[in-house]
Structures are given as structure tokens and as C-alpha cells.
Amino acid sequence: MDRGLYTATTGMLVQEIRLDYISNNLANVNTTGFKQNAGAVKSFPQMLVHRLNDTYLKVSGIENNMDLRPMVGLNTMGAVVDEIATDFSKGTITNTENKFDLAIDGDAFFMVETPFGERMTRAGNFTLNANNELVTKLGYRVMGENGPVVVNGSNFRVDEKGVVYVGAKSDEYLDKLKVVTVEDFKTIKKVGHDMFTVPPEHEQPTTATEFVVKQGALEQSNVNSITMLRSMIDVMRTYEANSKVLQTKDNLMGMAASEIAKV
Numbered sequence: 359m360d361r362g363l364y365t366a367t368t369g370m371l372v373q374e375i376r377l378d379y380i381s382n383n384l385a386n387v388n389t390t391g392f393k394q395n396a397g398a399v400k401s402f403p404q405m406l407v408h409r410l411n412d413t414y415l416k417v418s419g420i421e422n423n424m425d426l427r428p429m430v431g432l433n434t435m436g437a438v439v440d441e442i443a444t445d446f447s448k449g450t451i452t453n454t455e456n457k458f459d460l461a462i463d464g465d466a467f468f469m470v471e472t473p474f475g476e477r478m479t480r481a482g483n484f485t486l487n488a489n490n491e492l493v494t495k496l497g498y499r500v501m502g503e504n505g506p507v508v509v510n511g512s513n514f515r516v517d518e519k520g521v522v523y524v525g526a527k528s529d530e531y532l533d534k535l536k537v538v539t540v541e542d543f544k545t546i547k548k549v550g551h552d553m554f555t556v557p558p559e560h561e562q563p564t565t566a567t568e569f570v571v572k573q574g575a576l577e578q579s580n581v582n583s584i585t586m587l588r589s590m591i592d593v594m595r596t597y598e599a600n601s602k603v604l605q606t607k608d609n610l611m612g613m614a615a616s617e618i619a620k621v
Contacts (some may be wrong), residue, residue, distance in 0.1 A: 362607040369600035373593045375439045383581045391481030392579035399439045421502050446543050449580035458484045461577045466570030469536040470498040477553040502533035538563035594602045
């Protein structure tokens with residue numbers, strides 16, 4: 359394949375992938391506890407390019423040696439998306455005055471029970487199920503240190519360290535929320551529905567200590583819509599530029615096939 363065609367094609371593919379995760383970020387700009395994705399782009403390994411038909415050097419009687427031909431410079435065959443990572447920076451915490459809404463200020467996560475095992479989440483927009491258990495919007499039970507958290511209606515209180523109190527005056531100790539953290543955030547993987555997990559081959563979550571739980575508040579998405587829109591415009595312009603390169607190369611190859619052949 360012509361080098362220019364290949365370079366422009368890889369550039370267009372990179373922009374398509376960027377557009378996918380930017381669009382997903384924008385779609386979740388109002389999703390509680392959502393953490394945006396960010397991509398890293400790298401170029402293919404560079405190659406040292408020499409001119410083939412120019413007069414080459416003769417050193418110590420060595421001839422036809424590629425390394426001795428006049429050098430053009432370094433060239434690459436295009437780019438590729440190296441990694442799509444999750445940005446765990448904190449979103450804005452807003453007050454809701456809803457006792458069932460909880461937010462974590464710090465590098466920590468709530469632990470919830472799912473059919474696939476325990477999962478971590480920053481989305482604290484909880485509610486109650488028929489068994490008076492604190493659950494997520496999908497019905498997954500919020501875990502305490504002694505199991506699922508069971509409260510009596512709205513008569514409960516959660517202090518800054520995640521301790522849950524119940525009773526008429528919300529002063530009877532019930533349990534402590536299972537709040538965890540991870541040593542290396544790069545090992546955390548998204549599993550959908552604003553939940554995360556750590557693969558078994560990595561160090562598993564441990565009990566968090568440096569955090570503050572805020573009742574009656576929610577952490578908003580950390581997506582900046584203005585930044586995402588600017589990135590989307592940049593993607594579209596870069597895609598269009600690569601597309602024009604592709605069209606130009608195609609026209610030149612067409613001329614080479616039709617016009618030069620007549621000579």
C-alpha cells in the first residue's frame with residue numbers, strides 16, 4: 359500500500375476511536391459519579407529513510423551499502439490509539455437534601471453486591487428495596503462491613519466516616535459502610551453502570567481511611583462539556599484533513615495510472 363494512503367487511513371481510524379469515547383463522555387455529562395475516558399495516541403515505530411537512486415558514498419571500498427546512501431530522515435507509518443484510560447479526578451459534589459444520597463470526598467469507592475460479585479462505585483444515588491435494604495438504582499445492595507445495609511425507612515444517618523445510625527433519633531449504631539480504595543488506580547476497569555472492578559491478577563481493594571462521606575449530597579460527572587465539545591471539533595477537523603490527504607493521494611495515483619502510461 360502507498361505510504362501516504364496508509365498514514366492517512368490510520369489517522370482517520372484514530373479519530374473514529376477518539377470520537378467514540380468523547381461521545382460517550384458527553385452522553386454521561388449528567389450521570390452521577392461518572393468518570394470520563396481519555397485516550398493516548400502513539401505513532402508507529404519510526405523508520406530511517408534513505409534515497410535509493412542518488413550517488414552513494416564509498417568508504418573503504420564498501421559499495422551498495424544502504425547505510426552509506428544519502429539520508430532523507432525519519433518517517434512513520436501513521437498513528438494508533440495506545441490506551442483508553444479512565445480519569446478518576448473528582449467531580450463536583452452538590453447538595454440534594456435527600457438522605458438516601460451519599461457522596462465520597464476522597465480516593466475511595468462504595469462497595470455494592472451484584473450477581474457477578476462485589477463491585478465498586480462512586481454513584482451514591484441510593485434508594486430502598488422492599489426489604490428496607492439500601493440499594494443502587496439497579497437494585498444492587500450497598501455493602502456494610504457486616505453485610506448488606508438494612509435501614510428502617512428514612513430514619514437513618516450516615517456520619518463522615520461512613521458509620522450508619524438508625525432508630526427514632528438516628529443514634530443507634532447499625533454498621534459501617536464498606537468503603538474501599540485501590541493502591542494503583544490504573545488497575546481499575548469499568549464494568550458498566552458506573553461500576554468498577556479490579557482484575558484478580560492485580561492487588562485487590564482494601565479498606566479506605568482517608569475519605570469523608572457526605573449524606574444528602576451527590577458527586578456529579580467529572581466530564582467538562584465545553585472541553586469535550588472542543589475535542590470533538592478537533593477530531594472532526596483532523597479526520598477531514600486526513601480524508602483530504604487520502605483523496606489527493608487517490609487522485610495522484612489515478613493520474614499516474616492513466617497519464618504516465620500514455621507517455
